[in-house]
Amino acid sequence: MTADFWPSAVKLSGSLSQRCVSSPLPPNPCEMDFDDLAKQQSDRIFQVWLQNLLGNSPEDLAGKLASRHYPGSTPATASRLSNGAFNVCYRVTFENGRRVVVRFVALGRVVARNEKVEDEVAIMQYVGQHTTIPVPIVLGSGKCAVGPYIVMSYIEGNPLSGYLRDSSQITVTLNLGISIPILRRAYFGMAEVLLELSKAGFPFIGAIRRTESDEWTVQKRPLTFNMNRLTQFSNIPLKVFERGRFNNAADYFEELARQQFYHLEFQCNNAITDEADCRKKYIARCLFRKLAREIPKEHCSGPFRLYCDDFRPDNVLVDASSLNITGVVDWEFSYAAPVEYTLAAPWWLLLESPEDWEPNLDQFLTRYMPKFRVFLEVLKHCETRKIQGGSLSESQRLSIAMEKSLETGLFWICLALRHSSMFDEIYWDFIDSRFYGPFTTTEDRLSLLSAEERLNIDAVVESKMRQASEGTLISHYSIDELVDL
Known part of the structure; x- marks a missing residue:
């Protein structure tokens, strides 16, 4: 048209x-x-992406990404959390007991994945610094074998x-x-x-x-x-x-x-x-x-x-x-x-x-x-x-x-x-x-x-x-x- x-x-x-x-x-x-x-x-598209994620040993991948942005800590376990509509998340527990969340943005659920991650990282940093709202601390973000991801603190x-x-x-x-x-x-x-x-x-x-x-x-x-x-x-x-x-x-x-x-x-x-x-x-x-x-x-x-x-x-x-x-x-x-x-x-x-x-x-x-x-x-x-x-x-x-x-x-x-x-x-x-x-x-x-x-x-x-x-x-x-x- x-x-x-x-x-x-x-x-x-x-x-x-x-x-x-x-x-x-x-x-x-x-x-x-x-x-x-x-x-x-x-x-x-989502199912193909999910199979690719599962084929990349996501627990190990999540542990490596968590360690990259939380240096000096060794991952002990990683377990999948309940899915939201747009991400697949894993909770990584370190040997010292600290826990973080690794979020992979799902292809097929989000089209502009990189833009989404950039926007979300920025808003969490702003809200965490300028309001009293408790939000996860962003430890890092980037791209990996299955696309963009965020590593953030785990909130009980x-x-x-x-x-x-x-x-x-x-x-x-x-x-x-x-x-x-x-x-x-x-x-x-x-x-x-x-x-x-x-x-x-x-x-x-x-x-x-x-x-x-x-x-x-x-x-x-x-x-x-x-x-x-x-x-x-x-x-x-x-x-x-x-x-x-x-x-x-x-x-x-x-x-x-x-x-x-x-x-x-x-x-x-x-x-x-x-x-x-x-x-x-x-x-x-x-x-x-x-x-x-x-x-x-x-x-x-x-x-x-x-x-x-x-x-x-x-x-x-x-x-x-x-x-x-x-x-x-x-x-x-x-x-x-x-x-x-x-x-x-x-x-x-x-x-x-x-x-x-x-x-x-x-x-x-x-x-x-x-x-x-x-x-x-x-x-x-x-x-x-x-x-x-x-x-x-x-x-x-x-x-x-x-x-x-x-x-x-x-x-x-x-x-x-x-x-x-x-x-x-x-x-x-x-x-x-x-x-x-x-x-x-x-x-x-x-x-x-x-x-x-x-x-x-x-x-x-x-x-x-x-x-x-x-x-x-x-x-x-x-x-x-x-x-x-």
């Missing part, structure tokens, strides 16, 4: 304070699932989610019968981390780096959870994403709106069900792009706050007896982000990833809102304690903005920006009628598009229908190229 295939949009007149007006949805709104062929390709503790989840469910989900005192204790620890992250301020949006003069700055674009998912499961080439940092939130939100177009443009399979579905998805992206230009008015120029796309109770380690936090791990996809992300209600209160929520998001809200009220109460208490102790100012409270974020729609807009697979459902359920009035017909919404956007819709539909009928997958990288990314 040519560059002008996805045209620019005209400016929106409207505001985030408009309330949602009840209206019928377009018929059969359909979310865009990921590409089945891309998923299969990702799984095959169990995932907080293990004390909160419903053990009868396969999917990690909150035990709705959990006692309020335990839930409050868990939420209090999470609130403390959020408040600590919100204190840092940066002049640009993107990944942070330490300069040779030992100063911290933003030097390039953020590598986000959604970008990784789009390259992995929608077969979007990494090169289409902006590489530079963003000077303001308006430019960054527009880039995120473009990423929704990339999702529709580049994903060949499982993207649409029919012509009507394709038209709705194209229209939704055009109208959302208008909104994206209006979101960041108050905080457009920053300072921008640290945000971790994957921060959740599963990555928070706690002491079993007190649920006090012993460490926060897995800092991939963390960056200086728009302030709006920090001010939106947290998505993880029910433990589930957004992709695991009910197809009917109103049902999700029925479960979410009671826990959100508990969290707000805890957050306000945490804020008050910190203000009284002098470690937080009144202006740094998050609870007031978080409480409003569901009413104003900010919660849903930020979620749609960060989770492309949920974009269409969120847009039609919680965004469209709030900003464009009651829905009548698809043709009515089409009239809100620019002349250029309306002119291109037939070409978009024709192209997507052709892709759907062909059922092919375009390989953007050779295996050698993927290994080097």
Whole structure:
């Protein structure tokens, strides 16, 4: 598709304070699932990489790498830890009893592996030096026979989610019968981390780096959870994403709106069900792009706050007896982000990833809102304690903005920006009628598009229908190229 295939949009007149007006949805709104062929390709690449790792005696390899970055110590044992989504980890115990973790970034689970490691090392070093959040100490990083790796200190503790989840469910989900005192204790620890992250301020949006003069700055674009998912499961080439940092939130939100177009443009399979579905998805992206230009008015120029796309109770380690936090791990996809992300209600209160929520998001809200009220109460208490102790100012409270974020729609807009697979459902359920009035017909919404956007819709539909009928997958990288990314 040519560059002008996805045209620019005209400016929106409207505001985030408009309330949602009840209206019928377009018929059969359909979310865009990921590409089945891309998923299969990702799984095959991961399995080949995993066999290569296992063929390299990973316990011995982990021990050698640990010794390289912990000189003077002799490895005694190495054992595999439970896997996350993006890494394979080994705990190495030295003869003196000290323990470290060696993390190998999995090919097939991450496309930009070297960039991911560089970003994660930098963010852990910054958080460890400039906040009170307990994080692993980075002992070293580099490349080995199976790709990039990190060696870091081992932190004792169990995932907080293990004390909160419903053990009868396969999917990690909150035990709705959990006692309020335990839930409050868990939420209090999470609130403390959020408040600590919100204190840092940066002049640009993107990944942070330490300069040779030992100063911290933003030097390039953020590598986000959604970008990784789009390259992995929608077969979007990494090169289409902006590489530079963003000077303001308006430019960054527009880039995120473009990423929704990339999702529709580049994903060949499982993207649409029919012509009507394709038209709705194209229209939704055009109208959302208008909104994206209006979101960041108050905080457009920053300072921008640290945000971790994957921060959740599963990555928070706690002491079993007190649920006090012993460490926060897995800092991939963390960056200086728009302030709006920090001010939106947290998505993880029910433990589930957004992709695991009910197809009917109103049902999700029925479960979410009671826990959100508990969290707000805890957050306000945490804020008050910190203000009284002098470690937080009144202006740094998050609870007031978080409480409003569901009413104003900010919660849903930020979620749609960060989770492309949920974009269409969120847009039609919680965004469209709030900003464009009651829905009548698809043709009515089409009239809100620019002349250029309306002119291109037939070409978009024709192209997507052709892709759907062909059922092919375009390989953007050779295996050698993927290994080097």
